[in-house]
Amino acid sequence: MKVKICGITDVSTAQAAVKLGADAIGLVFADSKRKVSLDRAKEIVLALPSEVKKIGVFVNENSKEMERIASYVGLTHLQLHGDESAIYCESLSLPVIKAISFQGNKVLAAMQSFPADYILLDGPKGKYHGGNGTAFNWSEVxxxxxxxxxxxxxxxxxxxxxxxxxxxMNPYMVDVSSGVETNGVKDLVKIEAFINKVKTRKVGGE
Incomplete structure (x- = not known):
């Protein structure tokens, strides 16, 4: 099971998360309290091993600007939390993670033909696009x-x-941000506990 730690804003936390077993790091470029500058994001990416996924989080960004940011920073994946269309996603050069807030299975059914390599299921929207740290009923999915x-x-x-x-849910990857924070700051103790819980989980719950 793969783990993504999202909302990383500094090199030391990114490196520590990877050493603890994170498979992917999320860098937020949309309006958010975890938004990171392009130069800081590039610094973080350059400090990480090549096999780690470097995922940029965007909301309704101009495609040319997003491609520019991805190239400058060194992103490997684009995570889209806005109203991006199928045609928009098809035009992008990197693998796409299309995020949707789970509001019933009709939305999921509509995503079957959507041109995205990954679908991210998130909780209800909060102040910003994306989840607000609230879980949804996984059994309904x-x-x-x-x-x-x-x-x-x-x-x-x-x-x-x-x-x-x-x-x-048996997902390909689990994605956490606020769940490994203390007072809005990434907490390495919580990151380690979260990753260990995921990575040591036995298949079938045995």
């Missing part, structure tokens, strides 16, 4: 609608509930 796409599960995950979430 009909994951069969996502056949052929890699599912990334986000929204209110933390060390106490991630094992249950995985057992129900």
């Amino acid at each position: 009909q994951t069969a609608y996502l056949n052929g796409k890699k599912l990334i599960l986000a929204g209110g995950l933390h060390v106490e509930n991630v094992e249950e979430a995985i057992s129900i």
Whole structure:
């Protein structure tokens, strides 16, 4: 099971998260309290091993500007939280993670033909696009609608509930941000506990 730590804003936290077992780092370029500058993001990316996914989070960004940012920073994936269309996504040069807030399976059904390599299921929208750290009812999700796409599960995950979430959803990756923070700052103790819970979970819950 892969783990993404999102909302990273400094090199030391990024490096520590990877050493603890994170497979992907999320860098936010949309309006957010975790927004990172391009120069800082590039610094973070250059400090990470090549095999780690460097995922840029955007909301309704101009495609040419996003491609410019991705090239400058060294991103490997684009995570889109806005109203980006299928045609828009098809035009991009990097793998696309299309994020949607789970509001029923009709939305999932519509995503079956959407040109994205990954679908990220998030909780309800908060002040900013993206989740607000609130989980949704995983049991309601009909994951069969996502056949052929890699599912990334986000929204209110933390060390106490991630094992249950995985057992129900069986995602390709779990994505956490506020669930590994203390007073709005990434907490390495919480990151380690979260990653260990995911990585040491036995198949089938055995």
